[in-house]
Amino acid sequence: MTDSNRTSPNFSTKIQALEARSQDLSISPKKQGDASRSAEALERVHAAYQKTGLGKLDLVPLPASRPKLDIQGVTISLTLGCQVRGQFKGNPAVGALTVLFNKSEASASARDERARTAAALSLIYATEHLGGHGKAVAKLCLAYDVFRGTVTTCPSQIARRIANMEATCEEVALRWPAVKVPDDYDGPPIV
Template sequence: MGDSPNYGYNRNPQFSVNHVAEYLAASNAPQRTRIIGAAKFPKKVEVTSYTQVKKPLKDALSTPDFGAADLAFLEDRMDTKARREIGYQRDEALRCARAIRCFRETITPRKFGRYQISAAPKTIHHTVEGVRINVSLDALITAETDDVTNSGGILLLYAFSADRGDLRDRLAAISGLMLWSLEGGQMEPLPRLCMAIDLAEKNVTKASSAHQRFRERVTESCKEVAARWKEIRPPDDYDGPPLE
């Protein structure tokens, strides 16, 4: 979901959607400092789970029948790999197979067949109080009513081990930021078309139409981030280029 580049360090205030959602949920100053540091000094190399299935699942969103045959084959391949591997490789294959199963049970023609789903656009940049928020979608949704076409999007979350309480707020923040970032485009976005999908719980969270308080919180958070950005130092494990 809208992450910062995985090289260099960000000289200007820049957050991903995930950073904003985490910042809103942070309960103390050290947590907020850590989040700003992670955004300003992204790690060069990170071990990422679900790399074997993220692109196939993203592509399946805009494929007829949501790629049922291809995903069934990929799921079988992950199950086979899990039986043959040990350690991390086995665990990762099991995670990937589970993600595919949850996707297939959540994204069905019965639930999503009425939407027009297409490949995701390029990252959307939305600036709030000097902080550029990068919003990446897994797919774009359009829906037509009375000759008026509205827009929205889908973002998949692979949060199988996340705290459920925190995740509910995170999903709401992501869908809300999606709605905000799409405003001003060629098509008016609708809250019901902006969806953050938690695959683990097979739960779809749509943006709220009552968003004034949420946007005020984001605005205040971005003011704080912009004010503190220059003072944030790199973490001990920073592996980017020399700092100026």
């Protein structure tokens, strides 16, 4: 999506490669499933690419190593796809595109709320980490819901949303040390 030399990314080659990988018996079933789900996601991106307006944006790759957000002592990792560059009042501006892959949420209002929150987190990230490329502005901070095929712009009035996130993170930070890890937990190390 971030290749400025083409009007539409070459999704078909990537989709075919992922579909072939999903049938490759030499790799684990988990990797086959990952490839199948990735192919499905790319098919959705391809189908909605022009409709969403992604093709009209100046999308720039992010560094491979990205800092995480720290909100009131809670580390937040975002699924950022790229930077979004543009202009604001005649000056360079920057934002970030968060990619949402959840396809199981049935409630449209819940999906919309999640997208608005993700776009707000994109604005926080752009403000804290991308300011060297221009002023971080809400209109360039987006959440792309792959399976719904929609792009949500960060609301311009987000003070209450950010205050709610900060209060929630503060509560998590206060209570986290007392949480007992379940015996059957198999996720990443908890520190």
